[in-house]
Structure formats: structure tokens, C-alpha cells
Amino acid sequence: MTITNDPGIWVAAILTLAIFSFLIKDNPLYKLAEHIFVGASAGYYVVITYHEVLVPKLVTPLSTGAVKDNPYNLLLIIPLILGIIMLTKLSRKHSWMARYPLSFTVGVGAGLGITAVIKSDIISQIYGIAFQKPLWFLVDGKFDFTISFFNLIYVVSVLSSLLYFFFSAEHKGVIGKTARLGIWFLMISFGASFGFTVMARISLLIARVQFLLEKFLGIMS
């Protein structure tokens, strides 16, 4: 075992242990790590935003040469103005102006989101269920019962789950029973998803333990 002399790894290891100490209970060490984490990450993102977004996507394209090459770059003045209007939040008297760029953002977000949802959540789903999971599945031009049966389960699960999300109809009678079946299918899929994600989380923990053992303590290599 050779403990590292690298001060960077020492700091990372101490902060990792401080965060893990939360598992016992809240304590000053965790509080210190938490505040360093929150503060440092906020500052880090400011620098990232400046160097990776503002300079390459706003300042450079608006420079004289870039505008001559591509006049469309002048469109970037609009976001610049909208961004500057957001600064009116600093003034109590003029803070109402900041609502306009905010409304613009919310409107654009909702508008863009709707078309994306129709494509990914509706059309792609219908395509998947109707064309990729045919109920009369053919293998070498002949009907395959096994795959067709599983496709039937797939179709029933999608349609019954969709029915569960009907809000303007009371879940009674046939609708109620079908919706109940839908929630069963949903819960089975959640169970599978839970197990899968837990495995991924354990791999995250393993990565941190590996860091402590290899980089910090030098036990494994």
C-alpha cells in the first residue's frame, strides 16, 4: 500500500469520504463538502458558459469578419438583447421587463417540445407497435406463433397502459379492468427498470471505491 503524494487526489479522497459520511448522519464535514461542492460547481459552470458558449457562439460570430462572411450571424443580436433584458431583474423598478424574455423562452420551449413529443412519443410508438411488432409475424414467409404471441402481449400492454392515462373517463367496467391491466404492465416494467438502474448505481459506487483504493491508497492497480 502506497498512499499517494498528489495533493489533488488527497483533496478528492477527503471530499469523497466527507460526502460518504452523510450515510452516518449530517455532520460538519459533510456540510463543508456540500458547500464546497455547490459553490465550486456553480463557479465552474460560469467559466464553462463563458468559454464554451458565450465566446464561440456569441462573441466570435458577432465579430466584424464573421458577420461579413455570414450575415445571418447578425441574428445573434436578438438573443443578446433578450439576455441583457434579463439583467433588469437587478432593478426592482424595471424587473417586469425580464418577463418578456422569460415568456419567449417558455413559449419557444413548449412549441419545440410539442413537435418533438409528437414525433418521438406518438408516431415512433405507433410505428413500433404496428409495424415492428406485427401480430401476424412471418419467419421465411410463414406464420410464427411464438413471436406473434409475444407481440400480442406487447400490443395489449401498450393499449391498456394508454387507457390507464384516460382522465376524463371513470375507471369502471371494461375501462376500469383494462386500465387495471395497464397499471400491472406498468408496474412490471418499473420493476425491471428499477433492477437495471440499481445495477448502474452500484457501478457508480464501485467507481468511487476503486478511486479510493487505487489512486489514493494505492492498494489495487
Add this chain to the structure above:
Amino acid sequence: MKQKVLLFSLFQLRFYSSAFATEAEEQISNSFFQVSRIPVLLGLIILCGLILYCIQIAKKGQYIFIRKIAGLNAIDDALGRATEMGKPVLYVPGIMEISDLQTLASISILGHIAKKTACYETDLYVPNRDPLVFSTAQEVVKESYLAAGRPDAFNENMVEYLTTDQFGYVAGVNGYMVREEPAANFYLGGFYAESLLLAETGNAVGAIQVAGTAIPSQIPFFISACDYTLIGEELYAAGAYLSDDPRSKGSLKGQDMGKLAIMVVTILLILFNIVYNMNISSGNDSSEGLLGKTFNVLESGMKGE
């Protein structure tokens, strides 16, 4: 406070510049009309048409039935509990950007909750990861306190920006939970890996928890660690459910009609596919016939080719 505002203004500039840069590039490189997106256009027209029609019906005064959603009924119970115990209410609007539909749905629920906390004089704390969500949430909470007739009870520190870093944000919110011990926690919006970290800590401090997200991989964590969970679409329905506005209820009815239309189209396409495949298996290679051509058109249309 001013530092926070400056910080989120910087992020605001970032958002706008990236959005517009992409838009400018798209304008140059793409044609005006993409044939492959006709199904999206048709879907949009049908869904919007149904929603607008139902809104009109609701505005004329027709009663719109909405079934009970247990998770939403629990909101008032959770707020009541927090008031009785004299402890704060924590509202986490997810970690997604303001353009995400889940965040928009969450902000709508936040307005309802803020009105209640204003009426009950209960402390509310809304930590944010995204600067634009922070700004919007602040406006919504302020408006809600005004609408409840308690503008004096509004405090700017109720809504805070923590950090954009996902786990830095979790560390901050968890720290708040163990120190302030809120009696009611709401996690409504888009969540990823932080869902269980937040819900588990909230559970450990004994808070009543209501969660809701449309991210399928995170719903199981909320179901296991929270008292009530809004599953997917229920989150979007919450705004209409909690509101008495006929337009919201009409919109929800319209969305249900849209779902019905989706089910009908799906069943019709499934039946068509069965007929087509049965035809092939019976030895008729109909790829050149009317059936085959229709199948190809429908398939490529749905595929977006």
C-alpha cells in the same frame, strides 16, 4: 441575491445564443418544407384541433368529468400536515430546463402549492438547478402570494438558485432536508439519477412525499421511496386537475380524445398489417399490388422517411 441574478443572466445569454446559433445554421442548410415530417404536421393538426374543440365546449359550460388522481389529492393533505407541524414545505421542480414540458407542468403545480402555503402561512422553499427555471419559479411564487392576498409573506429567498451541477444540486437539497426537516416534500418535474438520492433523504427525515415525473427510469425510485407518485401523464394532467379553469379541463379532455384517436389509428394499422402479412403467408406476394403499395407508403410515412 444580485450575484444570483447576474449568474442566471449569464446562463440566459448562453441559452439564447445556442438556440439562435442552431436556428441560423438550420435556416441556411435545410429546405423550407420536409416531406418526411408530414405525419408530425398531421398529428399536430389533429391533436390541436381536438384540444381546441374541447376547450370551446368547456368554455360554453359543459361539465368535464376528471377522475380522481390519488397523488394530486394528497397535495392538500401534505400541505395541511406541514402547517399543523409548523415545518416548511420543500418543492423541487426537477433538474430539466424551462423548455422541458415536465418543468412547465411542474411550475403550474408550484403556483397552486404556493397559493396554499401563502394562505396557510407555511414556509416554502424552492431550490433550483436551472437559472431560467429559478427565475420563472420566483415569478410564479410571487404571483401566487399576490393572488392569495399575502404579498407581504413572500420572501425572495424562498426560491433559490443552487448550482447547475446535478450532484452539487442534490448535495445542497439533501443538506437542506436534514437541517430544516421539511414536513412535506414535492418532487415534480424531470428527474434523473438524483431521484432516489432526494426521495431517500426525504423519507429518512420523515417527510410526507409526493413525486411525479415522466422519465420512465426514475418512476420506480419515486414509487419505492415516496408516499404518492404521479406516473408520467398524470404530471401533465395535474395543472388541469388542480385548477377550476374550464380551459384547462377542456384541454385535458382534448388530450384524452387525442389518445383515443391514437388508439384507433394504432388498431387500424395493426389490423392492416395482419391482413398484409396473412396475404403474404398465403402465398400472394402483394408487394406490387395495391395492398403492398399502401403498406409501403404507410410504413415509410410512419418511419419518417
